[in-house]
Amino acid sequence: MNRPLWVERGLLILGVLLAAAGLLAAWNGAEVWAGLGLGIGAGLIGSNTAMLLTRRYYRKRPEQERQKRIDSGDERSMAIRYQAKAKAFDRMIIVMIVVPFLLIAAQSPLWLVLAAVGLYLLAYLLQIVYTMKLGKQM
Amino acid sequence: MLNRLEELRKERGIKQEELAEALQVSRQTIGSLENGRYNPSITLAFKLARYFKLSIEDIFIYEEEPL
Incomplete structure (x- = not known):
């Protein structure tokens, strides 16, 4: 969770836009662009959603976050x-x-x-x- | 590397978790140090020595391998 919050939110929004563009491309039969848009978009959505949920989880549990920081830097x-x-x-x-x-x-x-x-x-x-x-x- | 870490810790009635907390390392690191599976960095060795108020040589036993 070293990235600023706005970066994760921005990437999540970008992922949604890319996935939407991919769906649109698939609708129009552009398979390559559909694959790229959906693939990259889904990846950005998944990873950044996970990061945001993790951030929320640790905000409520500062002691666990501190221990996680110690364990990862150990x-x-x-x-x-x-x-x-x-x-x-x-x-x-x-x-x-x-x-x-x-x-x-x-x-x-x-x-x-x-x-x-x-x-x-x-x-x-x-x-x-x-x-x-x-x-x-x- | 052999060490007296477990012996020193138990003499002072300190749990692994407490020692890990004091040194800002994970409990697993303390466990691995005690059973000799992991050798500490020089920084961690100094921190351990300072914590126990001993020298590094009093805690860690260096044995040269036979040539």
Whole structure:
């Protein structure tokens, strides 16, 4: 709950507008725009509704909010989170190697296969960039 | 890393929750520290030492691994 309240409310409204636009696009047969609007809109609605409800819940329970803040900033919790992210990245990199092959097997357009390869390379590039950056900071 | 955390805490009649509250960490962190599953950061080690009014070496036992 680090974002200001107006951001969450704004994103919720944006989500509703996008979902409505998606429905309108679906009505007019524009499937791609319908999918995008409904997908992004539903995501924004869901996540921001959850954030607003959580905010309301903790406003009535300040002691629980304080404990939650302590638990989330707790060094052991952070260490677990960072290790979990690192392990998940290691596993996902293997999955990302497989995706271009699946796309080729599905006879996908070349640009899609190359985009998948590009994303795989981007993940490694980001790892190198952060390694260098953190090496200078620490 | 071995430590005397549980021993010191029980000597003073302090619960894990109370110690966690005083150090602003979770109760699970205190539990993990006591059974040696987690080693504290230097900052947390200093906070523990200050809380118990002891030195870090009085609380944590560093044993070098044989070469």
